[in-house]
Amino acid sequence: xxxxxxxxxxxxxxxxxxxxxxxxxxxxxxxxxxxxxxxxxxxxxxxxxxxxxxxxxxxxxxxxxxxxxxxxxxxxxxxxxxxxxxxxxxxxxxxxxxxxx
Amino acid sequence: xxxxxxxxxxxxxxxxxxxxxxxxxxxxxxxxxxxxxxxxxxxxxxxxxxxxxxxxxxxxxxxxxxxxxxxxxxxxxxxxxxxxxxxxxxxxxxxxxxxxxxxxxxxxxxxxxxxxxxxxxxxxxxxxxxxxxxxxxxxxxxxxxxxxxxxxxxxxxx
Numbered sequence: 001x002x003x004x005x006x007x008x009x010x011x012x013x014x015x016x017x018x019x020x021x022x023x024x025x026x027x028x029x030x031x032x033x034x035x036x037x038x039x040x041x042x043x044x045x046x047x048x049x050x051x052x053x054x055x056x057x058x059x060x061x062x063x064x065x066x067x068x069x070x071x072x073x074x075x076x077x078x079x080x081x082x083x084x085x086x087x088x089x090x091x092x093x094x095x096x097x098x099x100x101x
Numbered sequence: 102x103x104x105x106x107x108x109x110x111x112x113x114x115x116x117x118x119x120x121x122x123x124x125x126x127x128x129x130x131x132x133x134x135x136x137x138x139x140x141x142x143x144x145x146x147x148x149x150x151x152x153x154x155x156x157x158x159x160x161x162x163x164x165x166x167x168x169x170x171x172x173x174x175x176x177x178x179x180x181x182x183x184x185x186x187x188x189x190x191x192x193x194x195x196x197x198x199x200x201x202x203x204x205x206x207x208x209x210x211x212x213x214x215x216x217x218x219x220x221x222x223x224x225x226x227x228x229x230x231x232x233x234x235x236x237x238x239x240x241x242x243x244x245x246x247x248x249x250x251x252x253x254x255x256x257x258x259x
Contacts, residue, residue: 012106018117021121025121025189025192026186026188028186033185033186070184087115
């Protein structure tokens with residue numbers, strides 16, 4: 001499938017790019033996993049998630065599991081499309097023709 | 102697009118994206134409880150077989166098969182090692198369940214072969230001895246098999 005290359009300024013900052021890249025490889029990811037992998041504080045990650053959620057790129061779920069409140073994040077179809085477009089735009093800058101996976 | 106970002110920045114961003122993908126690929130695995138349960142069940146099956154009671158052997162085999170089938174449905178995709186994330190199906194691919202089934206069938210044949218060999222040698226508890234060997238292979242070889250699988254996916258994704 002051809003992806004339209006489109007630079008996304010909301011995704012591009014390094015922290016948000018890392019978050020979205022993690023989410024793009026998974027169906028959903030636990031908040032704590034993202035926090036630990038990226039070495040962010042709870043508040044810093046919450047802020048980034050809020051920005052992405054506001055843009056419609058990420059959905060936040062709070063399933064009740066193991067008697068604990070957990071928070072899961074997943075990339076929405078809009079977020080996936082934006083991410084794929086952003087990757088294609090980055091590849092276009094380098095002149096590589098590989099389609100984003 | 103070039104007015105937004107330099108080639109160096111684009112390269113850095115793509116490398117960061119690849120790093121995050123590799124982090125998720127590193128989570129492709131089967132839960133530890135699966136390997137422990139499989140190894141334990143294999144040994145119990147060997148002990149049941151050595152009991153000489155056909156009802157016990159048949160019942161244990163059926164129970165083992167049923168429990169394994171139920172567990173395999175949940176874990177053989179390799180996408181749910183822990184409750185921390187669910188790896189995207191497109192990243193793992195469809196090969197893993199086939200690889201695991203083939204490995205288990207091979208291990209079953211090896212176990213039977215060893216049991217016959219040990220029995221022919223005159224040793225008692227041939228099935229248990231063969232099952233302990235298989236359990237050791239499961240505990241050591243299972244995680245190694247998954248590590249190799251992950252490495253291959255990581256190489257393909259790079």
